[in-house]
Amino acid sequence: MSRLEWHDIPASVRAQIEDVLGSPVVEAVSQPGGYSPGSADRVVTASGRRAFVKAASPAVNLDTPTIHRREAAITAKLPPQVPAPALIGAVDDGDWIALVLEDVEGRHPATPWQPRELDAVLDALQQVAAVELPADVPVVDAGEALAGFAVDRWQVITPEVVPPLPRGLDAWTRTHFEGLVDAATRGVSDARGDRLVHYDTRADNILLRPDGSVVLVDWPWAARGAGWFDALSLLINVRYYEPDTDVDALIVRHPVFEGMPADAATNVLAGFAGMFLASSLQPDPPRMPTLRTFQRDQAVVTLELVRERWQG
Template identity: 35%
Template sequence: MSPTSLPPVPYHASARRPSWPALPAALRDAVAARLGAPVVSARTAGAGFTRGFAAVLSTADGGRAFVKAAPAAEQPHLVEWYAREAAILDRLPAGLPLPRPRWSLHAAGWFVLCTDAVDGHTPRLPWAPAELAATLAGYAEVAAALADPPAALTGLGLPHLADLARDDILWWGEVAAGREPPPALPAPLRDRLPELVALESRLPGYAAGATGLIHGDLRVDNVLVDTAGRAWFCDWTWLCHGPAWFDLAGLLLTAYAGGLDADRLFADHPAVAGAPTDALDVTLAALAGYFLTTAAAAPATASPHLPAHQRWSGEQALDWLAHRRGWSRPRPDGAGRPGA
């Protein structure tokens, strides 16, 4: 079946990053010194929505490493995010499909994080069945390992999804109270605001009971599929306490958009075991409100493609929810519906 909706910019080309030669010479010298050999080539990462430097560096002695870097003066939030990720990567359980950290440093006013390089690619959309299966299997492995997180991780004082939801994710209530401009909605959904508020409001209570940890930002551009077909999970800045089904719902927005039976993919995944019966609807309502309202307020330090990505993601979440709850007519080709 042909896809019913593709993101406005492919995930593997969503970033806008500085090149290796554009970095300060002192920074390049410091990185090369830490790598132990001159850098002979740099392959800039095309995925992501920040303007931070990110590339696979190859050195004269045949080595390869993945390096992220951000300037403290111009992008202090990125420095904070990369430093947080460095601490998290250093404490995640061994053996999981994620890049292992090597080192970090401050040089020339920049913060640098170096990890092992993964020889892989961002999954292309619409999803290839083998890549989607590998990603879902890989996330099942990660979710199982983080269901009972090690003390080294919990000792970092990681945030809780329940608090993050109340502080930054739940926006329909703000719209209903007149504190946030309402996003543009399709005509059949303009009178559904009370139901959207009621659904999203359940998320903090559901998330509060979770004892495990979740990735917190699971999207296609945070996945790499290696040459053996195994899925790897990157960008661990937003690790938090929460239910694994929240990550899964966010990841499957692209499966729904591609006309796959996302309801079945969600229901059949091990991460959903024990979830409330309306967990998917609650998550879709929250994600739709978050993406649609924040699309208009993307920071200048983000990729220029971020607002379009947020709007598209919000539209997919809302469309999926509407079909599940019978709020709108099915698509003409039946795509995205159970059994499609």
Template identity: 35%
Template sequence: MSPPLLPPVPYHASALRPSWPALPAALRTAVAERLGAPVVTARIAGAGFTRGFAAVLDTADGGRAFVKAAPAAEQPHLVDWYAREAAILDRLPADLPAPRPRWTLSAAGWFVLCTDAVDGHTPRLPWVPAELDATLAGYAQIAAALADPPAELTALGLPHLADLARSDILWWEEVAAGREPTPPLPAPLLGRLPELVELESLLPRYAASATGLIHGDLRVDNVLIDSDGRAWFCDWTWVCSGPAWFDLAGLLLTAYASGLDADRLFAAHPATAGAPPDALDATLAALAGYYLTGAAAAPPTASPHLPAHQRWSGEQSLDWLAHRQGWR
């Protein structure tokens, strides 16, 4: 095993969010009325890369809920994301380890999504074996359930990973054509651009035949480990049609960075059954280009820690790929 290489800012402290008292008074009143009692404590979610409000709210009657909120004028994209997530959560199979939705609300120019609260913590890095085992087992349950998704979920018209790859994920071809600046690359990889273009081009081809649904944004900051050691999966905005091994590869970037045998973990997981032999290489090439180019163009409405995390994730993707390809 290699020594661990941790992210620049811990995932549990990657967000920059407003406090509960900083929200408009009319919004706080509306939320409290919908919850049925005054809010007595608000524990801000430290994980994530948006500036939207997100917190576990405890109420005077002993209730507890998780609430996300965003202002429609300043962050319309977040409003769209939260509304999309609400629709997806409402249609996920009820037995999945995902927070159950309660209600949505529009008040004081803000959109609010309320779900059940998960009493848990972001997985610790380097990965603790029991937490990694629980996360991989939990994702196996999700992958199996979404391999044949319920009709009400697919009726939402969710996108296909193959289309998302062509429109938003594949960037090495743009770099090779001079339409995108070349991100910083280690010296041994400067001449590997043709191989990176070829490998990433496989992703939409492989994803096109997938019939199941995937989480679409499976990172360690979208996982919570509860007091019983069970893994819960959050932030379901980016569900799409695609192969489950794509989710798994993104999740295992932190396992690779933790010095673990990520190749073995990937190959042994049931989500990779039937995957092409170079599916992992295609995904790593695509993720490396996506993260490294994105690090230079993070939106101002995101957490200030996003560029550093994108750069780190891109570097881990590229290093893992280089190790597998014998490029170093």
């Protein structure tokens, strides 16, 4: 990833960010990780105030400013019970968009995932699912999102363009292609609900504070959907880092999965598999040379989960 740094942001935009913070920035430390080419800096002002700032323009990546604007609108409306960084303010000059967020002192979960940290994150996702979602939070319907991100992606793939995949997954995918599309289509209704959904739960979107509490960051894809949706998608990330993880045992053990039908889990995973697979076949976006490989690896993990459940 080729990420912008603080000094790459235009001086006029930096000055507006400093106005939001009420003091000049005297230190900025770029944060690695993630899959955005925009800036991501933990900053300190002359007054000692700390914040996290991320910024981008269409020249950096065409999609990132739209994503940042969506995140600003959502984060500003999240209920205080949601473990998310507070939005301090936003700067938008029509070209550059910068989010100024609460700085979180924490670290990403260890990968491969450790049982205690995974339990803490699943507990936090259960807490998010229990929050009553106000009507004015500008989130989309999780089913509609899955239809757009996942089912529609299956429609642009044909069995003939399924790339070589390990452990015979390419042949299995071709053989079960129509069944996968049908399952993903059923997942649209399975994903619907009235709970807050983060929609992008991965280790790099989660911080653990020193006291062990969990903070979910990066909210542009938030949706209204099934209370178990985030926990299920997190298991893709868990299996990504530890191929021997017994996913079904985790589902049985943690109460966040209570009420999740087994076929609904399979259907939603089939949707994610289509999203990852189709995305991995696209050209590399500017300044993001590792994204397609990551998406292919996630497609492999998710297809394997679906195959296990299919055979079970």
